[in-house]
Structure formats: structure tokens, C-alpha cells
Amino acid sequence: GWSFAWLGALCLVLRTPTDTVRAAPICDNGQASCQVLSLADLFDRVIQHSSRMHGMSNDLHSQFEQYFLPSRNHISNRVNRNCHTSGILTPNGKENAQRLAGEELTEVILKLLWAWRDPLWHFHQSMAHHDDFNSFSSNKALVMGDLVHELRTGVEKVAEKMQNLGIISNLVNGLRSPEQLLPSPVRPQWSLMNDYDLLFCLRRDSNKVQSYLKILKCRIVPENDC
Amino acid sequence: MTSSAPSSPHFTACVSRDQATFRCWWSEGSFHNLSQPGALRVFYRYKKNSPWKECPEYIHSNKECFFDSNHTTIWTSCCVQLRSHDNVTYFNTEHCFSVENIVRPDPPVAVNWTLLGVSPYGLHYDVIVTWDPPASADVSMGWMSLAYEVQYRRWNSSEWTVVEVQGGTQQTLYGLNVEEEYEVHIRSRMKAFTKFGGYSDSIFIQLANYPGRESIFPVALVLGILAVVILLMLLLFSQQQRLTLLLLPPVPTPKIKGIDSEMLKKGKFEELNFILSGGGMGSSCTPLFYQDEPLVDCIELDPLDPADTGDKGGQSSEAQRLIGGRQASGRPTVGGLSHTLSFCDEDDDSVVGDPPNQDALWTLLTTPSPSPTSALLLPGQPELKQGFPGGRDPDPSLAHDGAPRPQAWLNTDFYAQVSDVMPSGGVVLSPGQQLRAQESTAAREGQKEKEEEEPEQQFQLVVMAADPVGDGYTTDAMNWQTGVVNGYHTLPAESVGDVIAPSVAVKSAEDYQPSYILPDASPTPARYLPPVSDYTIVQEVDYQHSLILNPPPPQAPAHQCLPLHPLKPLTPMPVGYITPDLLGSITP
Numbered sequence: 001g002w003s004f005a006w007l008g009a010l011c012l013v014l015r016t017p018t019d020t021v022r023a024a025p026i027c028d029n030g031q032a033s034c035q036v037l038s039l040a041d042l043f044d045r046v047i048q049h050s051s052r053m054h055g056m057s058n059d060l061h062s063q064f065e066q067y068f069l070p071s072r073n074h075i076s077n078r079v080n081r082n083c084h085t086s087g088i089l090t091p092n093g094k095e096n097a098q099r100l101a102g103e104e105l106t107e108v109i110l111k112l113l114w115a116w117r118d119p120l121w122h123f124h125q126s127m128a129h130h131d132d133f134n135s136f137s138s139n140k141a142l143v144m145g146d147l148v149h150e151l152r153t154g155v156e157k158v159a160e161k162m163q164n165l166g167i168i169s170n171l172v173n174g175l176r177s178p179e180q181l182l183p184s185p186v187r188p189q190w191s192l193m194n195d196y197d198l199l200f201c202l203r204r205d206s207n208k209v210q211s212y213l214k215i216l217k218c219r220i221v222p223e224n225d226c
Numbered sequence: 227m228t229s230s231a232p233s234s235p236h237f238t239a240c241v242s243r244d245q246a247t248f249r250c251w252w253s254e255g256s257f258h259n260l261s262q263p264g265a266l267r268v269f270y271r272y273k274k275n276s277p278w279k280e281c282p283e284y285i286h287s288n289k290e291c292f293f294d295s296n297h298t299t300i301w302t303s304c305c306v307q308l309r310s311h312d313n314v315t316y317f318n319t320e321h322c323f324s325v326e327n328i329v330r331p332d333p334p335v336a337v338n339w340t341l342l343g344v345s346p347y348g349l350h351y352d353v354i355v356t357w358d359p360p361a362s363a364d365v366s367m368g369w370m371s372l373a374y375e376v377q378y379r380r381w382n383s384s385e386w387t388v389v390e391v392q393g394g395t396q397q398t399l400y401g402l403n404v405e406e407e408y409e410v411h412i413r414s415r416m417k418a419f420t421k422f423g424g425y426s427d428s429i430f431i432q433l434a435n436y437p438g439r440e441s442i443f444p445v446a447l448v449l450g451i452l453a454v455v456i457l458l459m460l461l462l463f464s465q466q467q468r469l470t471l472l473l474l475p476p477v478p479t480p481k482i483k484g485i486d487s488e489m490l491k492k493g494k495f496e497e498l499n500f501i502l503s504g505g506g507m508g509s510s511c512t513p514l515f516y517q518d519e520p521l522v523d524c525i526e527l528d529p530l531d532p533a534d535t536g537d538k539g540g541q542s543s544e545a546q547r548l549i550g551g552r553q554a555s556g557r558p559t560v561g562g563l564s565h566t567l568s569f570c571d572e573d574d575d576s577v578v579g580d581p582p583n584q585d586a587l588w589t590l591l592t593t594p595s596p597s598p599t600s601a602l603l604l605p606g607q608p609e610l611k612q613g614f615p616g617g618r619d620p621d622p623s624l625a626h627d628g629a630p631r632p633q634a635w636l637n638t639d640f641y642a643q644v645s646d647v648m649p650s651g652g653v654v655l656s657p658g659q660q661l662r663a664q665e666s667t668a669a670r671e672g673q674k675e676k677e678e679e680e681p682e683q684q685f686q687l688v689v690m691a692a693d694p695v696g697d698g699y700t701t702d703a704m705n706w707q708t709g710v711v712n713g714y715h716t717l718p719a720e721s722v723g724d725v726i727a728p729s730v731a732v733k734s735a736e737d738y739q740p741s742y743i744l745p746d747a748s749p750t751p752a753r754y755l756p757p758v759s760d761y762t763i764v765q766e767v768d769y770q771h772s773l774i775l776n777p778p779p780p781q782a783p784a785h786q787c788l789p790l791h792p793l794k795p796l797t798p799m800p801v802g803y804i805t806p807d808l809l810g811s812i813t814p
Contacts, residue, residue, distance in 0.1 A: 055418040092299040094246050094369055204301050207326055214368030226367050
């Protein structure tokens with residue numbers, strides 16, 4: 001009877017619930033100091049990061065507007081603002097984003113994040129040479145580049161974990177091949193943009209990334225409110 | 227965007243509540259003929275090259291065009307246009323925007339407040355205001371992240387206090403006045419965006435129950451404690467002296483009668499010097515005593531020492547001269563003693579290592595009992611030896627030859643003032659101290675004084691010895707150390723008896739017999755030595771922290787106050803008793 005009870009307890013423990021978000025060890029190489037994070041925690045982290053990125057891009061944009069372009073109304077309603085990421089197909093609404101598959105949504109996010117690596121670096125360079133733009137904003141541009149890089153790394157980790165857990169199928173494009181992600185005409189386009197348009201597009205794309213991540217999380221990691 | 231023309235038809239606002247739909251309102255301006263529903267039409271397009279589409283849903287009563295989620299594209303620039311009924315565009319400029327930039331969330335709902343706490347005196351209180359996000363904003367999925375702004379004011383005031391709330395749906399308001407009513411309302415906006423929605427309905431906060439009684443208690447407690455504390459303080463101050471005595475019993479300080487400790491503390495060395503060397507007494511070297519026990523500071527040594535100045539040139543004749551000279555001066559009788567005589571000792575290198583041949587300048591009486599007939603021994607005085615009653619051997623430290631040698635007195639306690647010197651060579655020491663004489667080198671080393679064994683009538687003779695060698699206790703008997711002044715004992719005159727000369731009992735270590743010097747009750751000028759300085763000046767402190775003494779500077783040549791080391795410069799140093807704090811001022 002004792003062995004049966006022990007077996008029964010073992011079965012109870014081993015029988016995993018339907019929660020697919022059970023924490024799986026990230027560190028497979030056996031590092032003792034490795035901390036195991038659940039998928040929900042990873043999502044929370046990247047979403048926090050994306051919020052910060054969006055907030056900072058918003059600040060940069062408004063500061064640029066105030067400093068360089070006092071006549072706001074005339075400029076901000078310009079229609080013909082072509083961002084270099086316009087070529088990336090992105091869902092333009094909540095329902096559209098919810099209808100998108102997990103793999104596609106993840107791919108869109110990664111595409112967006114990869115598309116901003118080079119432009120942000122060049123933007124920081126151009127800001128550094130502006131004598132009148134205060135150094136605080138120039139530092140913010142540099143921080144933006146780091147933020148985007150970190151966010152991209154985080155989303156890649158999330159995608160990898162989701163693939164490992166079998167939540168999503170393998171992404172169509174490899175995770176670390178930005179050249180495959182971006183359509184070729186997109187790449188040189190950012191060099192043609194002026195700084196103000198670049199900030200406008202950055203603000204918009206960071207908002208997209210944040211919203212997509214939230215939708216993705218709500219779908220992958222079901223919570224009581226979602 | 228409006229044209230400069232007055233009141234042409236235009237859009238008044240385009241707003242989204244949930245970032246999924248939006249509405250646009252227009253106005254006909256001054257073209258009142260277009261105010262009828264359907265007179266103006268709304269067209270929109272998202273991309274520049276796409277065709278204009280008409281408003282999907284009109285609300286003519288409101289002059290509003292509603293775009294549902296199917297017709298709403300976020301992150302895309304949208305332009306709307308007003309046209310007349312006959313499709314003639316009235317305005318060339320379009321109103322363009324991005325939907326996420328025109329989001330103004332609805333005000334929060336279910337605003338409520340709870341009391342957090344009241345201040346101890348019941349004048350102020352804190353509340354927590356809580357609310358819920360608007361239903362239209364999809365906060366749960368995270369589609370919209372809201373930030374709030376809480377505004378409150380006193381009911382009769384016109385200025386609102388603004389509190390920004392970044393996250394969370396509650397906010398604490400501090401320091402509200404108890405008797406006043408407050409109005410609170412909240413509005414929301416999207417995080418990282420700047421457009422606020424409308425205000426929520428105001429709520430009114432007022433503390434209904436004014437806690438009157440409860441606030442008195444802490445006040446009364448504090449006042450009571452204060453009163454008790456004040457009473458305690460008064461008690462303490464009134465009984466301060468008693469408490470001080472109880473808690474901090476006075477430490478008996480060494481006291482030299484005749485010398486004010488304050489004088490020593492203040493370091494008035496010249497004055498002290500002056501006093502101790504007897505300067506205040508006129509021509510005599512007597513120090514000022516206003517008490518019974520004169521201080522025996524040092525005993526001037528050895529007139530035969532070649533290191534001396536010319537003052538003491540010879541042998542016993544010099545000593546005799548000294549003695550004679552001292553006798554010439556009159557001194558006041560103090561405590562039954564007619565003279566005060568100070569012996570200044572000197573360190574004599576030549577006598578180092580020659581203990582048995584040392585002469586004792588010090589009187590050393592070997593009588594254990596205070597016998598009034600004990601004679602004082604002076605160095606170089608053969609008759610001194612005869613003066614020993616009982617045929618007791620004189621102090622071996624006494625000189626056996628004619629040359630008076632300074633006797634090394636080690637571990638002498640303090641000063642005994644030699645009040646007189648008998649013509650026979652005995653030294654009359656004033657009562658009060660015990661002398662500790664070390665008669666041999668073996669006994670000298672490591673001998674500790676036993677003050678406690680001193681009988682009252684015994685004195686101590688403090689030997690101030692100059693110690694140029696500075697090696698402290700050695701086998702050499704001549705290395706004398708300064709003694710610590712222990713105290714003074716008053717020798718009652720009657721116990722002294724009628725003696726030839728004042729005698730002083732010298733209590734040495736256990737091996738030593740106490741010497742006893744009897745005071746001379748009837749001093750004669752011929753008998754008493756001229757006043758010598760009672761105190762020696764501490765000339766320096768050697769590396770072993772032994773005091774190298776010097777006699778005080780001679781007050782006058784007639785006074786025969788011989789310096790111990792005339793070659794050494796006499797510095798105004800305190801003579802006599804050295805307190806530790808004074809010692810520190812003496813540089814070695």
C-alpha cells in the first residue's frame with residue numbers, strides 16, 4: 001500500500017496541467033546560477049521594455065518638435081510620411097492583430113525591431129553633431145539604440161522559448177538573419193529620411209511593437225483578464 | 227486645420243476612446259444653410275493614393291461621423307474631408323491624424339475614497355482614492371495602458387491640486403483638513419501620450435466624525451510625561467551635590483600642604499619655584515608654610531662632590547660650613563621645628579658603583595625608634611656615627627670616609643624637609659614623611675616603599691637625585707630616583723622631645739632600619755644649617771621617566787641654596803611634588 005501511495009503521489013506530481021506555461025529551464029548547460037524564467041515572466045519583461053522604448057521615442061519626438069519645429073500643426077498632419085518600415089505588413093488594428101497567428105505576429109515584431117537597428121545608430125550620430133540639440137536628447141538617441149537592441153534580443157528569446165515549448169511552429173525566417181527579414185528596398189530608404197520623420201516613424205513603430213507584444217502575450221499566456 | 231476664412235465648415239474634433247474606433251464632429255461654420263443633416267458629407271482615406279470613402283456611419287443629430295473598428299486603421303495616417311452635398315469640396319486642406327494620437331480615454335469609473343488615518347491632534351487626515359479604469363479601454367489585454375490625473379480642491383477654493391498617477395488605480399491624498407469638504411475628480415490618458423480624456427464625476431470627501439476625545443489622550447499623556455520629567459530634573463538639580471558625591475566619589479588627590487594644587491595645575495612654575503625655594507620668606511630659603519608640615523624637598527648633598535660648583539668645595543668643612551651657614555639664619559618655628567632645611571641631592575657619577583663608600587648626606591638615623599637623642603648623621607661627620615644610639619651601625623650608605631658622598635636613596639617617597647641641621651651633622655627633618663633609604667645596592671634595586679608600614683611619627687625623606695646617567699635603577703647606588711611624595715605626617719612636638727636637632731625617621735625597605743631624625747625643639751643659630759632650598763627643580767626627565775632634579779636656583783648667595791647641578795641651566799620648573807599632568811609638561 002505504501003508503494004502504491006508513493007506511485008500515486010508521483011503520478012500526481014508528474015501529471016502536468018494544461019497550462020503550457022510551465023517554466024522550462026532556459027539554462028541547459030547546467031549553470032548553477034542560471035535562473036529559470038517562465039514564459040509569462042519573459043513576456044512581462046519584454047513588454048516592459050517595449051513600453052519604455054515607446055515612452056522614450058515619444059519624448060524624443062515631442063522634444064524634437066518643440067525644439068526644431070515650433071509650428072507643429074502644419075507639420076504633424078502631413079500625410080506623406082513614408083517610414084522605411086512601411087514595407088513591412090503590419091496588422092493595423094486590434095482585431096487584425098488578434099486574428100494573426102502567433103508565428104506571424106512574432107515575425108512582424110522581429111522585422112520591425114531589426115529594421116530599426118541601423119537607422120537609430122545613424123540618428124545618434126547625426127544628433128551628436130547638432131550643437132543646438134541638447135546632449136540629453138542625443139543621449140536618448142543612443143539609449144534608444146540600446147533599448148531596441150535589448151528588446152530585439154528579448155523577443156528572440158521569447159520566440160525561441162515558444163518554439164521550444166511547441167506553442168508556435170518554427171518561424172518562417174530564421175531568427176538571426178535580418179537581411180532575410182527586411183525586403184531589400186527597405187534598407188536604403190531610411191537614409192533618405194530626415195530626422196523628424198525618423199522620430200515620427202520610430203514612435204509609431206514602437207507603439208506597434210508594444211501593442212503586438214501585448215496581444216501576443218494575452219494569447220500565449222492566458223490570464224484571467226485576457 | 228481651419229482656414230483663415232471666418233467660419234467655413236470644418237471639423238471640430240476627431241477623438242478615439244478605445245484606440246479601435248473613432249469619431250469626428252464637424253460644424254458648418256457660418257454657412258447656416260448647410261446645417262441641415264446631409265448637407266455636408268464626410269469623406270476619408272488612409273493612404274494618399276487610395277480613393278476617398280464616405281463616412282461609414284453618420285450621426286446627424288450630433289454632426290458626428292463614427293468609424294467602427296472595421297474602418298479604423300491604427301498607426302496609419304487618416305485624413306477626413308468635408309464636402310458639400312453635391313460633392314463639391316469646400317475645403318482644400320484635409321484633417322489628417324493617426325488614430326493612436328487622437329485617443330482620449332474615458333474617465334475612470336467607480337471613484338471612491340477610504341480613510342487612511344487621522345493626525346494625532348485630529349486636525350488632518352489622509353485618504354486613499356480608488357477607481358477603476360473605464361470600461362471602454364481594453365486595459366486587461368494591455369491594448370491600452372492608462373495613466374491618470376487626480377485633482378482635488380477645497381470646496382470653496384478655485385484652485386485644483388494635481389496629482390499624477392502613472393500606474394495603478396489608487397492614490398493617497400495627504401493632509402486634508404478635518405473640517406473642510408473636498409472635491410475630487412480624475413481623468414485618464416494613454417501612457418506615453420498627452421491627450422487626456424474627460425473628468426470623472428466629482429466625489430466629495432469630508433470627515434463626518436470629528437474625533438474630539440480621542441485626540442486629547444495623547445496630548446494628556448505627553449503633558450504628563452513632561453511634568454514628570456520636569457519634576458525629576460528639579461529634584462536632580464536640588465540634590466545635585468549629593469548625587470555627585472554618590473555617583474562620583476571624589477578621588478583623593480595628592481595634596482601638598484602649603485602648596486595649592488591650583489597653582490600646580492596652572493603651571494605657575496616661577497611662582498611655585500619661588501615659593502618652594504623660600505623666596506617668600508625673605509632672605510631665608512625657607513619655603514612658605516602655612517601648615518604644620520613643612521615640606522622636605524631635597525637634601526643638598528655633598529659639599530665634597532667635585533662636580534659641585536665652588537659652593538661646596540671641600541669636604542666636611544664645606545658641609546660644616548653649610549651647616550653652619552644655615553644655622554645662622556633664623557627661621558620660623560613651624561610645628562615645633564625651628565628650621566626648615568632642605569637638602570638638595572645631587573647625582574654624582576663618581577660615586578657610581580661605589581655604594582659602600584657613599585656618604586650619606588642624608589641624615590639617617592638608624593634608630594628604629596624615635597628617640598629624641600638620636601643624632602643626625604651627616605656625611606663626613608665622624609661624630610655622626612657616634613650619635614647613633616645603641617651603637618647601631620650607621621647606615622652603610624653613610625660615608626665611612628671623610629668625603630661626604632651622596633647617598634642613593636631609591637624609592638624615596640616624597641619630600642621631607644630638613645628643618646634643621648645640627649652642628650654635629652645631624653639633619654633635622656621636619657615631621658611628616660617617611661624616609662626610605664636604601665642602604666645597599668641589593669636592597670635598592672627593586673625595593674618598593676612600604677608607606678603603609680610607616681608609623682606616624684616617622685618621616686619620609688624625599689631624595690631628589692639628579693640622575694644624569696639616567697639608567698634608573700642599576701647596581702649603582704648613586705642612581706637615585708625621585709620619590710613619590712606620599713603624604714605628610716605631622717610629628718607632634720611632644721613625641722619628638724628635646725633633641726639636639728630635629729630628627730627624621732627614615733623608613734626604608736624591609737631590610738632597612740628606619741632612621742629617625744628628631745626635630746630640634748630649641749634651635750640655635752649655630753646649629754641650624756642655613757636654609758637650603760626645600761625643593762629641587764625637576765631638570766629633566768630621562769628616558770626611563772625618572773626625574774632628574776636640580777635644586778632650585780639659589781635665592782641669594784647667602785642663602786646657600788646650592789643648585790644640584792650648577793652646570794645645568796635652571797629652568798623654571800616646578801619643584802617639589804610633581805603631579806602627573808605637570809610631568810607631561812616636562813620634556814625629557
